[in-house]
Amino acid sequence: MSKLKLRHLITTGAQEAEMIRALLEDNGIAVIEKHHEVGAYASIYMGFSAFNVELYTSIEDYKKAQELVSELEFVDNQMLNEETESYEQGKEASYYMKTAAKIIIVLFLLISLFIFFYF
Structure with a gap:
């Protein structure tokens, strides 16, 4: 697919x-x-x-x-071109923000598991 x-x-x-x-x-x-x-x-x-x-x-x-x-x-043709460029830049930033959020969540879960089993 x-x-x-x-x-x-x-x-x-x-x-x-x-x-x-x-x-x-x-x-x-x-x-x-x-x-x-x-x-x-x-x-x-x-x-x-x-x-x-x-x-x-x-x-x-x-x-x-x-x-x-x-x-x-x-x-407005200028708006059409600028908007496309800003969207591409925003898309890259949002990808990195999502990835960072996933990493933070995984680290939080790992720390929580560590605290739960060892304390």
């Missing part, structure tokens, strides 16, 4: 994300949405959300999707 590798495309408001998703899906590009905070629940319960939405697409479709999104009038 191969893993689907995604790449962050853009973070935008809910209404703009809906338009971008429709554009990309009309061009044969699959899109995955990630809502901030309780945005997904708010859109189901109230019909709209005031929270931002992150859009992801596969690595293979990323360039084509970026070209299509950059042609839209309401999307």
Whole structure:
């Protein structure tokens, strides 16, 4: 089973994300949405959300999707490029933070076991 590798495309408001998703899906590009905070629940319960939405697409479709999104009038091209770069940097930092948290948890458990058996 191969893993689907995604790449962050853009973070935008809910209404703009809906338009971008429709554009990309009309061009044969699959899109995955990630809502901030309780945005997904708010859109189901109230019909709209005031929270931002992150859009992801596969690595293979990323360039084509970026070209299509950059042609839209309401999307700032500089924001699209900066956001992609900052996401990649944040992804690296979050990986190291997760790894450090795992190490701390394992050390805590080992120390707890040591104290439990020897005291």
